[in-house]
Amino acid sequence: MTRITAARPEHFGAWVRIDDGTLVAVDRALATRLSLDGGPWWTDAPPRPLPLEVHVAVTSRCPADCAGCYQSATRDGEHVSLDALTSTLDALSAMGVFTVAFGGGEPMLRDDLPALAATARARNLVPVVTTSGLGLTREKALSLRDFAQVNVSHDGVAGGYEAVRGFDGEALADRTVRTLVEAGVPVGINHVLTRQNLAHLAAMLDHARALGAVEVQLLRYKPAGRAASLDYLARRLTEAQVDGLGDTLRALAQRHEGALSIRVDCAMVPLLSNTITDPAALARFGVFGCEAGRNLGAVRRDGTLAxxxxxxxxxAVESPLRGASIAAQWEASPELQRFRDAVAAPSEPCAQCSLRSMCRGGCRIVSAHLAGDFGPDPECPRVRAFRATKTDP
Ligand code: SF4
Ligand code: SF4
Known part of the structure; x- marks a missing residue:
């Protein structure tokens, strides 16, 4: 039986969470029938929309030394204190956030990870966590059942993992998925796509299914942390790989339909834009495009909001806001406003793009790294084609 576990008024009506995972947008009429009062959200000038999901960094410690770690985690990194994280969860709960995603470093190194999940649950937040598996034992796996899902980083079979991360963690990732599945914890796999491992994607999905994962999320390689180097250009997908990606994913989604959920991350949308032209087709991959500073936020280890x-x-957060509450940062951060402005006033070709409502201009982390601004995603095939017409004689 389905259960409404949380609801939050919005200008259009309300977001309603069903059970642990599904968020449904309902209009004002239905929200009223559900006994929700829209209050200030249903006026002509509603307050700023609040995030639905927030990623929370819980540690900078990780022994893996992955070549492309976007958080630049280290062996001697530090855990964020449980008190600080509890305050963060209090603030996110008060804002009506639905989901918190704990990340690191390696969250599994924290002895209090089960307590963190319980703390989130006590505030009606749905917790998920991402891990490489380092530090996971059978006993610890059994203690993680408060998590709605544990996502295991697994970057490939047949040498693909080592090619992406610089160490061979394939056996570790396999063991982690199996241990969690045996413990009754729902497991997803996070799989970063690079030019080195794309050829093995079909085999990777077969493997994920055989391991018992319920979902594979395909992530774009992004130039952040240690990945923001010249190495990025040697690891990102080639233009030819991008051009064929939509057809590849469509075929793989059909192959695994009903058995394995295949999703793509926010940053992947523009890379599919030359073959998947219908926003509804993108929705099949659970796609939301760039939601940074809108439906999505992140709390860094120092408590600043990203x-x-x-x-x-x-x-990223200007000094007057350091130490300010998370709600105050959400309201006033100029850095978050830059993300919002990029969506509200895109330049061409995004302004006229049929996928704009889904893609929202692509990944700003990529455009900031390659072009120094939050403009159209330079790796999008549509952006490439548009710019080629401007430069061709
Ligand atoms: S042109 Fe812009 S909005 Fe359209 S798919 Fe590319 S990046 Fe996204
Ligand atoms: S900038 Fe947008 S698309 Fe890129 S990773 Fe962040 S939320 Fe995703």
């Missing part, structure tokens, strides 16, 4: 977890620039 548009998303890949926005790791340390000077």
């Amino acid at each position: 548009g998303c977890s890949f926005d790791v620039r340390h000077d």
Whole structure:
């Protein structure tokens, strides 16, 4: 039986969470029938929309030394204190956030990870966590059942993992998925796509299904942290790989329909834009495009708020807001406003793009790295084609 577990008024009506995972937008009439009072949200000038999901960094410690770690985690990194994280969860709960995603570093190194999940649950937040598996034991797996899902980073079979991360963690990732599945914890796999491992994607999905994962989320390789180097250009997908990606994913989604959920991350949408032209077709992959600073936020280890977890620039929040409450940062951060402005007033070709409502101009982490601004995603095939017409004689 389905249960409404949380609801939050919005200008259009309300967001309603069904059970642990599904968020449904309902109009004002239905929200009223559900006994929701829209209050200030149903006026002509509603307050600023609040995030639905927030990523929370819980540690900078990780022994893996992955070559492309977007958080630049280290072996001697530090855990964020449980008190600080509890205050963060209090603030996110008060804002009506639905989902908190804990990340690191390696969250599994924290002894209090089960307590963190319970703390989130006690505030009606749905907790999920991402791990490489380092530090997971059978006993610890059994203690993680408060998590709605544990996402295991698994970057490939047949040498693909090592090619992406610089160490061979394939066996570790396999063991982690199996241990969690045996413990009764729902497991997803996060799989970063690079030019080195794309050829093995079909085999990787077969493997994920055989391991018992319920979902594979395909992530774009992003130039953040240690990945923001010249190495990025050697690891990102080639233009030819991008051009064929939509057809590849469509075929793989059909192959696994009903058995394995295949999703793509926010940053992947523009890379599908030359083959998947219908926003409804993109919705099949659970796609939401760039939501940084809008439906999505991230709390850095120092308590500052970012548009998303890949926005790791340390000077991102201007000094007057350091130490301010999360709600105050959400309201007043100029850095978050830059993400919102980029969506509200896009330049061409995004302004006229049929996928704009879904894509929202692509990944700002990529455009900031390659072009120094939050303009159209330079790796999008539509942007490439548009710019080619401007430069061709
Ligand atoms: S042109 Fe812009 S909005 Fe359209 S798919 Fe590319 S990046 Fe996204
Ligand atoms: S900038 Fe937008 S698209 Fe890129 S990772 Fe952040 S939320 Fe996703």
